[in-house]
Amino acid sequence: MAVGIESKQEADQASISTEAIHAALVAGQRPKPASGFSACLSFAWRSMLKIKHVPEQLIDVTITPVLFLVMFVYLFGGAVAGSTSDYLQYILPGLLVQSVLFTTVYSGMSLNTDLTKGVVDRFRTLPIWSSAPLVGAAFGDILRYVLAGLVVIVAGLIMGYDAANGVVGILLSIGLVVVFAFGLAWLFTTVGLLMRSPSAVMNTGFMCLFPLIFLSNIFVEPSTLPAALEWFVGVNPISHLVTAVRGLMAGSADGGDISLVFAEAAVLTVIFVPLTTRLYRTRS
Amino acid sequence: MLAIETHGLVKTFGETRAVDGVDLSVERGSIYGVLGPNGAGKTTTIRMLATLLRPDAGSANVLGLDVASDSGEIRRRISMTGQIASVDEELTGRENLRLLGKLLGLGRKGAAGRADELLEGFGLSDAAGKLVKHYSGGMRRRLDIAASIVVTPELLFLDEPTTGLDPRSRNQVWDIVRALVGQGTTVLLCTQYLDEADQLASRIAVIDRGKVIAEGTPAELKSSVGKSVLHVRLSDAATRDEAERVLVQELGTEAIEAADQAAVAVGVPNPDRAAEAVGVLADTGVEIAGFSLGQPSLDEVFLALTGHAASEIDQDGEVM
Numbered sequence: 080m081a082v083g084i085e086s087k088q089e090a091d092q093a094s095i096s097t098e099a100i101h102a103a104l105v106a107g108q109r110p111k112p113a114s115g116f117s118a119c120l121s122f123a124w125r126s127m128l129k130i131k132h133v134p135e136q137l138i139d140v141t142i143t144p145v146l147f148l149v150m151f152v153y154l155f156g157g158a159v160a161g162s163t164s165d166y167l168q169y170i171l172p173g174l175l176v177q178s179v180l181f182t183t184v185y186s187g188m189s190l191n192t193d194l195t196k197g198v199v200d201r202f203r204t205l206p207i208w209s210s211a212p213l214v215g216a217a218f219g220d221i222l223r224y225v226l227a228g229l230v231v232i233v234a235g236l237i238m239g240y241d242a243a244n245g246v247v248g249i250l251l252s253i254g255l256v257v258v259f260a261f262g263l264a265w266l267f268t269t270v271g272l273l274m275r276s277p278s279a280v281m282n283t284g285f286m287c288l289f290p291l292i293f294l295s296n297i298f299v300e301p302s303t304l305p306a307a308l309e310w311f312v313g314v315n316p317i318s319h320l321v322t323a324v325r326g327l328m329a330g331s332a333d334g335g336d337i338s339l340v341f342a343e344a345a346v347l348t349v350i351f352v353p354l355t356t357r358l359y360r361t362r363s
Numbered sequence: 364m365l366a367i368e369t370h371g372l373v374k375t376f377g378e379t380r381a382v383d384g385v386d387l388s389v390e391r392g393s394i395y396g397v398l399g400p401n402g403a404g405k406t407t408t409i410r411m412l413a414t415l416l417r418p419d420a421g422s423a424n425v426l427g428l429d430v431a432s433d434s435g436e437i438r439r440r441i442s443m444t445g446q447i448a449s450v451d452e453e454l455t456g457r458e459n460l461r462l463l464g465k466l467l468g469l470g471r472k473g474a475a476g477r478a479d480e481l482l483e484g485f486g487l488s489d490a491a492g493k494l495v496k497h498y499s500g501g502m503r504r505r506l507d508i509a510a511s512i513v514v515t516p517e518l519l520f521l522d523e524p525t526t527g528l529d530p531r532s533r534n535q536v537w538d539i540v541r542a543l544v545g546q547g548t549t550v551l552l553c554t555q556y557l558d559e560a561d562q563l564a565s566r567i568a569v570i571d572r573g574k575v576i577a578e579g580t581p582a583e584l585k586s587s588v589g590k591s592v593l594h595v596r597l598s599d600a601a602t603r604d605e606a607e608r609v610l611v612q613e614l615g616t617e618a619i620e621a622a623d624q625a626a627v628a629v630g631v632p633n634p635d636r637a638a639e640a641v642g643v644l645a646d647t648g649v650e651i652a653g654f655s656l657g658q659p660s661l662d663e664v665f666l667a668l669t670g671h672a673a674s675e676i677d678q679d680g681e682v683m
């Protein structure tokens with residue numbers, strides 16, 4: 080820490096000469112601002128840079144599913160599924176989903192962080208497509224989802240998970256989870272615009288997700304549940320996603336299951352993109 | 364053509380009339396100071412002019428364009444350095460400037476070159492690869508201003524650019540602002556510091572509680588209080604009332620409220636008589652620690668205009 084402070088002062092001793100300032104000010108032609116597409120690319124780049132600079136964020140969200148994986152498999156595996164290896168086969172696709180979906184809350188948190196700083200004001204005074212910061216970040220965050228998914232899969236493979244459909248199954252599964260996560264992230268960016276602080280966004284996000292995660296088919300067969308719960312698990316979109324991912328991993332995917340996930344992701348996107356962009360633009 | 368022209372600009376937040384009928388006209392190519400205490404409405408005014416907030420009433424033209432209908436074109440030609448740092452703390456200084464360069468259409472290479480040029484010019488080369496959250500206040504401000512001139516704007520809004528900076532960093536920021544104006548950019552500078560407005564601005568609007576209460580050159584504002592001012596510092600604060608009475612009587616003018624408890628300031632219509640008045644005061648037995656005759660400071664102007672000291676408001680954060 081002491082080193083950090085020292086070097087901070089050192090760097091600030093850099094004297095700035097009037098000539099240097101003038102040299103930096105020489106005005107060129109005013110260029111044509113970036114197109115909407117290229118502005119989105121720049122914002123996606125920004126979002127990826129943040130993963131590079133603050134990898135801890137990623138560890139936060141992936142450590143929970145990895146812990147769950149180890150704990151559930153070795154602790155409950157025998158009781159729930161008869162053997163740890165059978166339970167690993169059952170639970171891994173669900174924990175992949177859990178890991179990625181928790182990561183989407185961070186999209187809302189980082190938008191909220193931007194809003195509490197002045198940087199959004201700068202973006203909003205730029206001559207660019209006003210939704211580019213949101214859309215660009217949404218695409219940049221995909222990298223984060225992919226990494227979060229890979230961590231769980233690698234942990235599972237180390238523990239002996241048998242991916243029947245091989246690499247193709249794994250890639251398709253991650254792809255499908257990312258599609259759903261992309262839609263869900265817009266819900267959390269809306270939350271990010273409504274809350275006062277990043278930690279409020281996190282609490283709200285996790286409070287929404289935890290019940291949905293537990294009341295899904297991630298951990299147990301729905302048929303073992305009381306009727307009312309079984310019904311809820313059946314209509315829970317997270318269950319639909321998990322079912323589709325299990326199919327993809329095992330090589331027995333059902334087209335209907337996959338279409339349903341796409342439809343649900345589309346519904347989330349169609350509802351929350353306009354809400355998010357509207358709130359963002361009209362925010363004072 | 365004027366850089367900024369507003370008529371009856373109003374913005375309310377619930378019950379608060381943050382900006383309450385502001386008229387401004389700002390010439391191109393100059394630094395225009397907007398001076399006011401906490402909560403006066405400076406930031407709200409700037410945010411309306413920079414197309415971030417919609418005015419509730421009144422009109423505002425920026426570079427000849429209407430803020431309500433031409434916001435897109437205005438954004439091409441202005442930049443803003445907000446009161447809270449408008450840079451991304453989780454990126455490095457270089458990445459911040461490159462991002463803006465790309466967004467403004469300089470292209471990958473152009474943006475990288477421009478970033479290095481600005482980092483060099485603003486004394487940030489050594490810190491270019493560090494995350495901004497590890498920057499000192501002065502470095503952050505310089506980066507913030509650099510970010511505003513990646514493409515040189517025609518009009519730059521600066522909202523309290525030196526609040527919280529040490530004198531050295533403050534001087535660096537002032538140098539940068541002067542250099543910018545030298546290149547033809549117009550600057551609207553909001554500040555709570557009277558000496559900052561005095562140092563930089565060619566015209567000043569003093570605002571208080573959402574209203575412009577005075578406008579003019581620094582010299583005009585000073586002379587509106589009185590031609591010159593006699594300051595007498597006393598050894599004993601208890602003799603203040605007595606000293607004030609004597610001086611007012613001798614010089615036939617009004618006392619000016621002074622923030623210092625052991626000082627008296629009075630307007631002097633005729634400077635020849637000042638020395639004589641001090642002599643009379645000394646004869647009454649009041650101990651004088653020092654005295655000076657000079658132009659009133661903007662602090663005194665503020666006091667005379669608003670009836671409360673700018674520094675008083677600074678401390679408790681709101682107008683009494």
Ligand SMILES: Nc1ncnc2c1ncn2[C@@H]1O[C@H](COP(=O)(O)OP(=O)(O)OP(=O)(O)O)[C@@H](O)[C@H]1O
Nearest residue numbers: 363376379381399400401402403404405406407408
């Ligand atoms: N978004 C907002 N919602 C509600 N009230 C606001 C908002 N923004 C500003 N205000 C109020 O409007 C008034 C003017 O605020 P403004 O920020 O413009 O003052 P300022 O002159 O910039 O002050 P400072 O020197 O503290 O920055 C204050 O009373 C403030 O509380």
Ligand SMILES: [Mg+2]
Nearest residue numbers: 405406407446
């Ligand atoms: Mg302000």
